[in-house]
Amino acid sequence: MGTSGDFQNLRGIADCLPAATLTRRHLEQLACELLEGAGYAEIRLPLLEDVNLFQRSLGAGDDIVMKEIYHCFGSSAAERERNGGMGVAERGACLRPEGTAPCVRAALQHGLLRSGAKQRLWYGGAMFRHERPQRGRERQFHQIGAEVFGFAGPDIDAELIALGTHLWQRLGIANQLSLRLNSLGDAADRSRYSAALSNFLRGHLSQLPPDDQLRLERSPLRVLDSKEEATRALLTEAPLISDYVGEQAHVHFCELREILAAMDIDCQLDPRLVRGLDYYNRTVFEWQADGLGAQNAVAAGGRYDTLVTQLGGSDTPAAGFALGVERLALLVTDEPLPAPPDAYIVLASGLASCAAQLAQMLRDELPQLRLILHCGGGSFKSQLRRADRSGAVLALLLGEEEAAQHNVVVKELRQPDTSQRTLSWGAVSGLLRERIEERIHGK
Ligand code: HAM
Secondary structure (H helix, E strand, O other): OOOOOOOOOOOOOOOOOHHHHHHHHHHHHHHHHHHHHOOOEEOOOOOEEEHHHHHHHHOOOOHHHHHHOOEOOOOOHHHHHHOOOOOHHHHOEEEOOOOHHHHHHHHHHOOOOHHHOOEEEEEEEEEEOOOOOEOOEOOEEEEEEEEEEOOOOHHHHHHHHHHHHHHHHHHOOHHHEEEEEEEOOOHHHHHHHHHHHHHHHHOOHHHOOHHHHHHHHHOHHHHHHOOOHHHHHHHOOOOOHHHOOOHHHHHHHHHHHHHHHHOOOOOEEOOOOOOOOOOOEEEEEEEEEOOOOOOOEEEEEEEOOOHHHHOOOOOOOEEEEEEEHHHHHHHOOOOOOOOOOOEEEEEOOOOHHHHHHHHHHHHHHOOOOOEEEOOOOOOHHHHHHHHHHOOOOEEEEEOHHHHHOOEEEEEEOOOOOOOOEEEEHHHHHHHHHHHHHHHHHOO
């Protein structure tokens, strides 16, 4: 029999092995500390949502809605019966492709936006898009997102951008990222621009590849996102959105740039940045990384002041951004190391109960203790080799004699010249307490 088993993960739905998990957790912990420190409260949202939520928010013509949504099919007869003869697909459940619309849905449903309440929220977790997998593009990927409601000014746009920037600094990757910024104006500005762009592109229809002709039909602004060379060349002559941004949106954008400049946050104005999703207005931004190839956007967001009303709520200004955990993890080279255990219990054969009792007592007394109890037998020598490889600071050796007297022999694994000493279980607990203090407070 082979050792690789009979099954593989589905394409684009990857495992995250222990070493990579450390990097991800490090990133997630930093993001959580940073966001909560700035007054953002975590909201946990479900993986399955009503597909109409995305059709309404992203637009029925959106690429995600058209091609990338994972619909869920209820399969069992019992389930169909419960649903009045319908499977889940007919009722329209899908795996969420992004977190903004679900966050708005939940905030509205639970009254978080009642009477103009201001909210700063964040979320994390898996998103699903049925795209062609490649480096940095998965079908199941993870985002951490921040969404704010009730703030109309550019100060909050600047806050979101500053939070992202702080996070890149703390991760040590700030120098690999550049921030692109644009204003899409308000709804009326956008539709004037969309008409102008559409006119221009129709005048050059034969130069557009078929996919982009389709985009032009569905949503002309999407063509600006095209990666096709012919389209990109044509776009250098297309009208610019900045020429269509109205007075109020323009002032908003200028103020945002002033605040960013005051914080020394560099950005490149990119008049062609529109972002893939339909709900944006005014500020849009994206961080791109050098060296990630085609999938170089690691985080992105913007204002979406009309989405709350679109989803049935009252007029509420809103903005947010989300980062792609997998793409960011590709940039983090400062791999965090697993924290080593404080101690590893080595035992003579026949002493499994006594060793388990010792481990139990130590874990009860020292909640922050990192302790491995050897399982599976073996000679003292081979157990000590394992203890050493685990990175443990101390080995606690339990022989017949020690067990009888509730003692252990303590061996310093990181200072091999130090002589071993025999201590009572109570004294070992005291010693470990000191070591944990040192580990945590770096004494
Ligand atoms: P998005 O640009 O679609 O925006 O996704 C945000 C980030 O998720 C991207 O910059 C990228 O890092 C990551 N991402 C997207 N698709 C994939 C994929 N297939 N594989 C790996 N990573 C991916 C949104 O989702 C908006 N909801 C962001 C937002 C929040 N806007 C306002 N608030």
